[in-house]
Amino acid sequence: MYEYTGNIHMHSTFSDGALTIPEIAALGNKQGLNFLIVTDHQTLAGLDQGMEGYYDKTLVLIGMEVNEHSHHYLALNVRTVVPDNESNPQQVINGVNQQQGIGIIAHPFEKGSKFYHNGLTFLWTDWSVQGFQGIEIWNHLSRWRDELTGIFRGLLLILKPSLALHKGPYRETLRLLDGYQVQGKQVFAYGGSDAHGIRFKLPLTSIEIGSYEQGFRSINMHILTDQPLQNNLEHDRQLIYQALAQGNSWVACDYYRNSRGFRFEAQSPRGKWGMGSTISWHRGIDLLVKTPYPARVLMLRNGELWAKSQGTKHRFPVNRPGVYRVEAEYRRGWSWQPWIFSNPIWISE
Numbered sequence: 001m002y003e004y005t006g007n008i009h010m011h012s013t014f015s016d017g018a019l020t021i022p023e024i025a026a027l028g029n030k031q032g033l034n035f036l037i038v039t040d041h042q043t044l045a046g047l048d049q050g051m052e053g054y055y056d057k058t059l060v061l062i063g064m065e066v067n068e069h070s071h072h073y074l075a076l077n078v079r080t081v082v083p084d085n086e087s088n089p090q091q092v093i094n095g096v097n098q099q100q101g102i103g104i105i106a107h108p109f110e111k112g113s114k115f116y117h118n119g120l121t122f123l124w125t126d127w128s129v130q131g132f133q134g135i136e137i138w139n140h141l142s143r144w145r146d147e148l149t150g151i152f153r154g155l156l157l158i159l160k161p162s163l164a165l166h167k168g169p170y171r172e173t174l175r176l177l178d179g180y181q182v183q184g185k186q187v188f189a190y191g192g193s194d195a196h197g198i199r200f201k202l203p204l205t206s207i208e209i210g211s212y213e214q215g216f217r218s219i220n221m222h223i224l225t226d227q228p229l230q231n232n233l234e235h236d237r238q239l240i241y242q243a244l245a246q247g248n249s250w251v252a253c254d255y256y257r258n259s260r261g262f263r264f265e266a267q268s269p270r271g272k273w274g275m276g277s278t279i280s281w282h283r284g285i286d287l288l289v290k291t292p293y294p295a296r297v298l299m300l301r302n303g304e305l306w307a308k309s310q311g312t313k314h315r316f317p318v319n320r321p322g323v324y325r326v327e328a329e330y331r332r333g334w335s336w337q338p339w340i341f342s343n344p345i346w347i348s349e
């Protein structure tokens with residue numbers, strides 16, 4: 001297995017981001033990211049202008065973010081623009097599916113901040129929709145903005161944006177995702193920076209909100225592939241999108257501890273299976289988890305806490321079917337820092 005790290009939600013000068021794609025790619029390179037997916041609002045201009053490709057060691061792929069005021073939807077691996085449809089987001093989902101793309105419901109829950117357009121939020125409210133591939137459980141910028149609850153706190157968050165990472169994703173979003181996974185639906189967890197790098201000029205200085213550098217060090221996607229990247233756009237694009245579509249991946253906050261090296265798999269005398277797999281129940285299945293640093297590993301079964309373990313190697317013998325996923329946390333001061341959110345393994349009847 002090969003592991004690659006990337007960030008899959010950000011904006012460039014083709015929409016409301018501050019930097020061009022080559023400038024963004026240079027920052028991705030600096031952070032050691034293997035891939036970036038640029039998701040400008042309502043446009044695939046980067047794709048049309050031939051900007052997909054390797055920039056030094058980082059592969060830049062181009063997707064888009066559909067809809068403006070609500071029902072934001074990330075459309076990855078699409079070749080033509082998916083039109084907005086805020087009142088009927090099912091049409092947007094269908095539009096991505098027609099292109100065999102990967103569609104992700106972006107930041108479905110947000111609280112907003114009275115310091116940002118009087119509490120403006122970009123929510124997903126139509127839950128009658130079907131056929132989407134994922135939910136963005138952790139969005140750095142959205143979570144950062146929601147933490148702006150006061151002037152003093154705002155100043156702290158500008159000086160130290162990582163404060164917004166401490167509480168992890170919203171439980172509401174995770175519960176929602178669990179609901180789909182318990183029904184056996186192949187809906188996966190995704191996360192990203194949503195970096196815009198917007199600078200506000202002040203009389204003596206300027207401040208940057210949602211910087212790319214901070215974003216690329218924070219909420220990333222890690223994927224596992226059975227072949228290595230080959231420094232070839234066509235081949236590597238397919239490999240990355242395939243891993244993202246199959247859910248052999250996890251979302252992590254890499255800011256304090258890089259999650260590189262995390263593993264979650266099922267093993268029995270009959271074989272080994274990775275995240276995103278469905279296996280039929282039989283005796284002798286163990287769920288194996290490895291964390292690159294000592295961690296508290298929570299094993300969830302059907303969305304409920306099922307077992308806990310501490311250390312770096314964790315083994316959970318399975319005694320019944322269910323959908324299993326991992327949350328890992330490490331000790332930071334007096335609390336446990338939310339860190340890794342794996343995609344699940346289904347063990348069916």
Ligand SMILES: [Zn+2]
Nearest residue numbers: 065072106122
């Ligand atoms: Zn959005």
Ligand SMILES: [Zn+2]
Nearest residue numbers: 009010065194
């Ligand atoms: Zn966005």
